[in-house]
Amino acid sequence: MPKTKFQDVIFTLLMVVVMVYALVVYNISLDRGGLTNEVFVMAFGELVIMGIAAFLLEMFLAGPLAKKLAFSIADPGKDRQIVVILVVSAMTVCIMCPLMSLIATLLFKGVDSQVVAKWLQTTVLNFPMAFCWQIFFAGPFVRWIFRHLFKDKEACAGEAAAGAR
Incomplete structure (x- = not known):
């Protein structure tokens, strides 16, 4: 998982793209009454604005808050890594889903x-999708990509440290 600020930014960018694109596709499909090939293309238009919003929220508000809440439930030093990952992921969805649903409601x-009712309905419809997408697809997929992007760098760092001894 991310060990530096740079890695944290890359991880967040990857997660934002995978999560936001899927949720935009989902919401457009709901609005249009079903999923069509056109929806996948239409989603790229909203991905930019929603992606920027998600990145900023995640980096400066939701990410730190989700970790603080998660670490009050799971202890990274004592609990299995998968437990910590799942709790952080769940807390992130619990924070990001209502916030991103609010932004989507206001913009689209x-x-x-009826803005409050629309926001609550959007949040309720988005939450199961966001949660399942995060836990079962986006989280594992992004962690897999991230491991492959940074595995050589970690190996090189390890070799450099070993050579310095």
Whole structure:
């Protein structure tokens, strides 16, 4: 997992793209009454604005808060790594889903007297998708990509440290 600020930024970017794209596809499909090939293309238009919002929220608000909440439940020093990963992932979804649903509601569903109801409905519809997508696909997929991106760097760092002894 990320060990430096640079790695944290890369990990967050990867996760944002995978999560946001999937949720945008899902929401457009809900609005259009079903999934079509066109939806996959349409989602790229919203990915930019929603991706920027998700990245900023995750880096500066949701990420730190999710870790703080998760580490009050799971102890990285004592609990198995998978438990810590799952608790952090769950806390992240619990924070990001309502926040991103609010942004999507304001941007794409309009601000009127029903804005709170629209936001709550959007959150309720998005939460199961966001949670399952994160736990069963996005999380494992992004961690796999991340491991492959940084495995040579970790090996090189290990060899450099061993050579310095």
